[in-house]
Amino acid sequence: MNTLSSTPALPRSPLLASAELPRSREGDPVFAEPWQAVAFAMTVRLHEQGVFSWSEWAEALSAELYKPGRRADGSDYYDCWVAALSRLVTELSIASGPELEALVTSWQRAAEATPHGTPIALANDPLR
Amino acid sequence: MSEHHHGHGDDHGHHHDNHLTDMEARVKALETVLTEKGLIDPAAIDAIVDAYETKVGPRNGARVVAKAWSDADFADWLRRDATAAIASLGFTGRQGEHMRAVFNTPETHNLIVCTLCSCYPWAVLGLPPVWYKAAPYRSRAVIDPRGVLAEFGLELSPEKKVRVWDSTAELRYLVVPERPEGTDGFGEDALAELVTRDSMIGTGLALSPEGVR
Structure with missing residues (x-):
């Protein structure tokens, strides 16, 4: 277990230059909740693999960031990030919008149906 | 001997950890689709998340511990009402969870876990x-x-x-490790350098001053 607690090097992705990205004093991204880090990491990985270009990402993100009705304190930054990523995933035909929405509700049903004390698995969705 | 303090009280009824917020479910859905299409590998995602978390996360908690070591009144406050004492330093959980600080002593070592999922004191x-x-x-x-x-x-x-100590969605723990020997006269900044993340989970101890050099 203790081999896992060593510190790996931080990946330096061009996505670190994303508009308005919340950062620590050292310039690293900061996350308020784990899902934000997962969303960030997935996007970094997709970009590394050439699924979309830097400019495609920047455009999708800024479209979400500059929509009206954002929270004044910027605490919905990663909500925008996830919306931008979802949009790219559908625009690039990786998944359709309805397919993605069906999976969102499937995960929610799976969570509610998962017995206390066991990890949530998608297979626990009773309607799946 | 070990004691297991089970914090999952029945008084919380059916409201427990097995619920995903809209954003959590959305990220899970994306992860599922992208994994199925072979575009991401969960292990690679974990590795990226881990890299950021170990670098960036635990400095807030280290400030709390260093202050408790240096300021007896603060330590007392932290013992009585950790949520308020920690919030006074500007660190508050976004989900309004309560904090409890558990202090290591020469007689007792504390360890935190979440047996149900991964409840964790993110704010610190x-x-x-x-x-x-x-x-x-x-x-x-x-x-x-x-x-x-x-x-x-x-x-x-x-x-x-x-x-x-078993964490829940409503109550999270922070271990206050014992102050290392040979740190008399250290200021809070120097003390905070000795406080590792693992020492605040209980899987490690605070570093000795020689360990940092």
């Missing part, structure tokens, strides 16, 4: 390490805490009691 420790979320740690921390500690390189004397 950042994101949970990958092993904290993994089934082996979650199940074994309660059954065999000394064995788990030994795997982290921490051998405790048999007389020392180990207390295991």
Whole structure:
């Protein structure tokens, strides 16, 4: 277990230059909740693999960031990030919008149906 | 001997950890689709998350511990009402969870776990390490805490009691490690350098001043 607690090097992705990205004093991204880090990491990985270009990402993100009705304190930054990523995933035909929405509700049903004390698995969705 | 403090009270009724917020479910859905299409690998995602979490997260908690070591009134406050004492330093949980600080003493070592999922004091420790979320740690921390500690390189004397605290969505724990020897006269900044993330989970101790050089 203790081999896992060593510190790996931080990946330096061009996505670190994303508009308005919340950062620590050292310039690293900061996350308020784990899902934000997962969303960030997935996007970094997709970009590394050439699924979309830097400019495609920047455009999708800024479209979400500059929509009206954002929270004044910027605490919905990663909500925008996830919306931008979802949009790219559908625009690039990786998944359709309805397919993605069906999976969102499937995960929610799976969570509610998962017995206390066991990890949530998608297979626990009773309607799946 | 170890004691297992089970914080999952029935008074919380059906409202518990097995619920995903809209954003959590959305990220899970994306992860599922992208994994199925072979575009991401969950292990690669964990590795990226882990890299950021170990670098960025736990400095807030270290400030809390360093202040408790230096300021007896603050330590007292932290013991009585950790949520308020920690909030006074500007660190508050976004989900309004309550905090409790558990203090290591010469007699007792404290260890935190979340047996159900991965409840973790994000506001003070950042994101949970990958092993904290993994089934082996979650199940074994309660059954065999000394064995788990030994795997982290921490051998405790048999007389020392180990207390295991099980986190919930509503109540999260922070371990206040013992202040290391040879740190008389250290300011809060120097002390904070000695406080590791693992020492605030209980899988490690604070560093000795020689350990930092």
